[in-house]
Amino acid sequence: MATPDDYRARIGAAGERLTPAERRVATTVLDDPRAVGFGTVAELADRAGVGVGTVVRLADRLGYRGFTELQRAVRRDLARQLRPAVERIRDGRPDPDAVADHIELQLDNVRATLEAADPGMLARVADRLADLERPVAVLSGDASTGVARHLLDQLTALRPGVVAVDGNAVAVARTLAVLPPDATLLVVDLRRYDRWVVDTARDAAERGWSVVAVTDGELSPLAAVAADVFVVTAASLGPFDSHVGTLALGDLLVAMTARRLAASAAERLDAVERQWQLRRSLTLD
Amino acid sequence: MATPDDYRARIGAAGERLTPAERRVATTVLDDPRAVGFGTVAELADRAGVGVGTVVRLADRLGYRGFTELQRAVRRDLARQLRPAVERIRDGRPDPDAVADHIELQLDNVRATLEAADPGMLARVADRLADLERPVAVLSGDASTGVARHLLDQLTALRPGVVAVDGNAVAVARTLAVLPPDATLLVVDLRRYDRWVVDTARDAAERGWSVVAVTDGELSPLAAVAADVFVVTAASLGPFDSHVGTLALGDLLVAMTARRLAASAAERLDAVERQWQLRRSLTLD
DNA sequence: CTCGATCCGGAACATGATTTCCAGCGTACA
DNA sequence: TGTACGCTGGAAATCATGTTCCGGATCGAG
Numbered sequence: 001m002a003t004p005d006d007y008r009a010r011i012g013a014a015g016e017r018l019t020p021a022e023r024r025v026a027t028t029v030l031d032d033p034r035a036v037g038f039g040t041v042a043e044l045a046d047r048a049g050v051g052v053g054t055v056v057r058l059a060d061r062l063g064y065r066g067f068t069e070l071q072r073a074v075r076r077d078l079a080r081q082l083r084p085a086v087e088r089i090r091d092g093r094p095d096p097d098a099v100a101d102h103i104e105l106q107l108d109n110v111r112a113t114l115e116a117a118d119p120g121m122l123a124r125v126a127d128r129l130a131d132l133e134r135p136v137a138v139l140s141g142d143a144s145t146g147v148a149r150h151l152l153d154q155l156t157a158l159r160p161g162v163v164a165v166d167g168n169a170v171a172v173a174r175t176l177a178v179l180p181p182d183a184t185l186l187v188v189d190l191r192r193y194d195r196w197v198v199d200t201a202r203d204a205a206e207r208g209w210s211v212v213a214v215t216d217g218e219l220s221p222l223a224a225v226a227a228d229v230f231v232v233t234a235a236s237l238g239p240f241d242s243h244v245g246t247l248a249l250g251d252l253l254v255a256m257t258a259r260r261l262a263a264s265a266a267e268r269l270d271a272v273e274r275q276w277q278l279r280r281s282l283t284l285d
Numbered sequence: 286m287a288t289p290d291d292y293r294a295r296i297g298a299a300g301e302r303l304t305p306a307e308r309r310v311a312t313t314v315l316d317d318p319r320a321v322g323f324g325t326v327a328e329l330a331d332r333a334g335v336g337v338g339t340v341v342r343l344a345d346r347l348g349y350r351g352f353t354e355l356q357r358a359v360r361r362d363l364a365r366q367l368r369p370a371v372e373r374i375r376d377g378r379p380d381p382d383a384v385a386d387h388i389e390l391q392l393d394n395v396r397a398t399l400e401a402a403d404p405g406m407l408a409r410v411a412d413r414l415a416d417l418e419r420p421v422a423v424l425s426g427d428a429s430t431g432v433a434r435h436l437l438d439q440l441t442a443l444r445p446g447v448v449a450v451d452g453n454a455v456a457v458a459r460t461l462a463v464l465p466p467d468a469t470l471l472v473v474d475l476r477r478y479d480r481w482v483v484d485t486a487r488d489a490a491e492r493g494w495s496v497v498a499v500t501d502g503e504l505s506p507l508a509a510v511a512a513d514v515f516v517v518t519a520a521s522l523g524p525f526d527s528h529v530g531t532l533a534l535g536d537l538l539v540a541m542t543a544r545r546l547a548a549s550a551a552e553r554l555d556a557v558e559r560q561w562q563l564r565r566s567l568t569l570d
Numbered sequence: 571c572t573c574g575a576t577c578c579g580g581a582a583c584a585t586g587a588t589t590t591c592c593a594g595c596g597t598a599c600a
Numbered sequence: 601t602g603t604a605c606g607c608t609g610g611a612a613a614t615c616a617t618g619t620t621c622c623g624g625a626t627c628g629a630g
Contacts, residue, residue, distance in 0.1 A: 006403075008503050008516070009503070011504065012503030012514060015503070016509050019606085020607085021607075021609095023504065026503075027504060030503060030504070034364050037323070038364060040587065041587075041588060042587080045609090050608080051608060051609035051610060052609080052610075053589090053590090053591090053608070053610070054607085054609075056588075056589065056590085057608090067587095067589085068587095068589090078323075082319055082363060082367065099402070099404060102533075102537050103399045106533045107395055107396060110529065111392060114388045114391070119384060145434060145435070145438060146431050146437075147431060147532075148431075149431040150430070150432060152431075153428070153430060154525055238539055238540030239443075239540075240439055240539065242533075244395065244532050244533045247529050247532050248391045248527075251387070251521065251525075251527050251529060252387045254523055254525065255387065255521070255522055258524045304576085304578085325616090325617060325618085335579080336580060337618085337619090338577095338579060338580075338619090339577090352618060571630100572629100572630090573630085574627105574628095575627090576628105577625085577627100578625080578626095579625100580621105580622095581620105581621090582619105582621085583618105583621095584618085585618075585619085586615105587614100587617085588615070589614070589615080590613070592610095592611090593610095594608085595609100596605105596608100597604100597605085597606085599604090600601100600604100
């Protein structure tokens, strides 16, 4: 909840105009506002590895009268965060677009989705995703394309043998045909289940694949065909289901998989990194 | 949560021994510790309606060396409450598959991201996304492809004139060239900013487009070129940044846009629905 | 009613922090 | 290569804040 006088905005606005040393201070401030709210100029300067003068100059540059005023701004912000939730929610305007409700809802989606995940099942699935002998295929309904893609990208970064199942009917058939019968199929689809997704999943299950479903209820048709089922909570105030919980679950699976792949994944990530550096495709930061 | 040196406990222990005026101060301290953590002796004394001497005497009576030490104790306590989830988790045991830690972290990501979003900016951006006169282009870095895709899909379902900016350099150039100069560009990219994404965004801004950035810090190069910047919190225990907060923010924007488009979007959604029914591409549920 | 003890508020003082200012250093440009 | 400019760190000056201390007020006991 930004204030008319949000120090973060000021840092953003000052943006590129900052000198290297000032930027180090700014980064430190953004990184840990507590260091500013509670500490002294000398402490902050020390932490950022600069002289006290630089700290004061940064405050000036941001339009504050001096460090003291910057500190006041940061403290106001911290104090707001400390306020009990009820109070915080109230201080928005009389709920025009109900941001507070969205927050509550999304928090609930994440919490409910992750809490509902059985630890044993999580471990089993992560084991399978980390099993380099078995290829992994990712399949999703139309509404889940984005999150499935995200999951796919991350798994691909971690290990070889990850493929997307999509495109036209011919492509899907070919993908399925090519993979060995001990492959793992990760299928994501909510509510208005796409027929072809369910059919494809059933097909894969019949071929003997391990099918892992991420869907929105035990009664989902996907639950019937999958060996492991994660149930996500997708409540939303908008017209579409929320996939925030789904993504949180995906992240968890990815993290668990990464841990299992420790060495080989690090190596793989390094290789990607080297390519990036080589091509200069990332900005220097 | 209790520290060996919890000021609350000390006040409780001193309990009855306090004089009336001291008690007023103690009550004020318990009531709103922020007044102590952030304020000065004079302020606290004023707020409690006592003299500065009394405040100092209370600190003495509680066994602190003076007000300064009491303030330190209170600040330590406040600082703990303010700690981001990553930090809170880190100082516990490094639990490997700890689902609870992930929950904690992702909740924090969602909360921090949505709370940091300025209501005014949200409204402004939603207005623009709902402006059917202006086309919307969506651009994203490699790591954000999935969430950007999700956002794109949902916006497309709500309104016409939404395009993805991706593919090869030629395709990007064409996309940019074709769109009118009052278009809106929604760009999503975190940390290791892809150079071409930043360049493209800058280009769009120079053409006069409204650039809305979703990125991970005020000092992100995207923040420098965008008119509106949303800062997401992306802490993660895995090897990749978490995009859960990003997605939650996207959902919020989509919901706000949908509300503004009320009638026309409903019509559009109905049209999609009719097509689905017609093709029997959804399972009956 | 008077005395004494305790409590309290505020002024003077001391401490510690911030600000101001300057000199050194690196760098870009001629 | 020389020069000018901007950046930086730190020392001295200035300011704010905590602490100490004292005079006055209140209350109860004798």
